[in-house]
Amino acid sequence: MSGLVETDIVTLSRFILAEQSKVPGASGEFTLLLNSLQFAFKSIAYNIRRATLINLMGLAGASNSTGDDQKKLDVIGDEIFINAMRASKNVKVVVSEEQEDPILFSGNGRYCVVCDPIDGSSNLDAGVSVGTIFGIYRVKEGSEGTVDDVLRPGTEMVAAGYTMYGASANLVLTTGSGVNGFTLDNSLGEFILTHPNMKIPNKRSIYSVNEGNSQYWDEKTRGYFESLKFPKDGSKPYSARYIGSMVADVHRTLLYGGMFAYPADSKSKNGKLRILYEGFPMAFLMEQAGGLATDGKRRMMEIVPTTIHQRTPVWLGSKGEIEKAMEALK
Numbered sequence: 001m002s003g004l005v006e007t008d009i010v011t012l013s014r015f016i017l018a019e020q021s022k023v024p025g026a027s028g029e030f031t032l033l034l035n036s037l038q039f040a041f042k043s044i045a046y047n048i049r050r051a052t053l054i055n056l057m058g059l060a061g062a063s064n065s066t067g068d069d070q071k072k073l074d075v076i077g078d079e080i081f082i083n084a085m086r087a088s089k090n091v092k093v094v095v096s097e098e099q100e101d102p103i104l105f106s107g108n109g110r111y112c113v114v115c116d117p118i119d120g121s122s123n124l125d126a127g128v129s130v131g132t133i134f135g136i137y138r139v140k141e142g143s144e145g146t147v148d149d150v151l152r153p154g155t156e157m158v159a160a161g162y163t164m165y166g167a168s169a170n171l172v173l174t175t176g177s178g179v180n181g182f183t184l185d186n187s188l189g190e191f192i193l194t195h196p197n198m199k200i201p202n203k204r205s206i207y208s209v210n211e212g213n214s215q216y217w218d219e220k221t222r223g224y225f226e227s228l229k230f231p232k233d234g235s236k237p238y239s240a241r242y243i244g245s246m247v248a249d250v251h252r253t254l255l256y257g258g259m260f261a262y263p264a265d266s267k268s269k270n271g272k273l274r275i276l277y278e279g280f281p282m283a284f285l286m287e288q289a290g291g292l293a294t295d296g297k298r299r300m301m302e303i304v305p306t307t308i309h310q311r312t313p314v315w316l317g318s319k320g321e322i323e324k325a326m327e328a329l330k
């Protein structure tokens, strides 16, 4: 080994092949699916980077089934993602934030993918980090691929993650045995393993919530955040950090520790975030990194969704911080 340059780079494809060998009986199908996923991330990253140059910013002039105004990049990201999943020949069902109904593909794919093509899109025009969030289920034994294959608890997901389009494109992924982070090397066109075996710190005095909703919170929610800002035990108040893109707020929480919440409130009794393609993937990552994720009362991953755009309150982050929050909400 010359030691002059890194000559044994671990790419995402190589990492997944190594992972695959740990899963008895796993075929190369999953590796192929992840290759299609990473193409989608690269293509979305490319379009986001040049959006300002070719007037891709701004509204598309339509809204989606959860009532969000769609940005042009929401629509473009959605099309890129769906086309990549169709081309993979490995996918039977796709659920997207931007599609009213599930998309069913023919063929004998063995996977279902739920996704938020562009998370944080309201921040896009301001140049704030946005991302793509995804979760993967295997098609149930004997199923031809229907909506029932995705109306399942997060505990049945086989993989999940996000790609955040910040200064670089960061892919954070779990396949159920820990969390690993990859950074897109634009010149190689490869995601490179840069954050092996990510673990969230058990405690950190950072809270991340939209305080503009405070007047709509219930008493216990308000009391919990007040206790962080005006600690009764004389300890230092917590720092507030809120970007407004879930991917960016969760990425910071995973790296630094702390807690992120989008609580239920009197305006929306199930909060704003959607369980399938925002809640579950982030909850899966948090648990795999040693953190916790609840809906304010119970473990989020055990919830069984009944509709594909169902919302859930989200409380996630460091184990010590979420335990403290759940105590306050009792």
Ligand code: AHG
Binding pocket: 068, 097, 116, 118, 119, 120, 121, 122, 210, 244, 245, 246, 247, 262, 272
């Ligand atoms: P999306 O852009 O995919 O619709 O998601 C937006 C979400 C999430 O990214 C973020 O945590 C939350 O909206 C912010 O909502 P507020 O602006 O109400 O705080």
Ligand code: MN
Binding pocket: 068, 097, 121
């Ligand atoms: Mn949206």
Ligand code: MN
Binding pocket: 116, 118, 119, 120, 246, 278
């Ligand atoms: Mn989102």
Ligand code: MN
Binding pocket: 074, 097, 116, 117, 118, 119, 120, 121
């Ligand atoms: Mn979105």
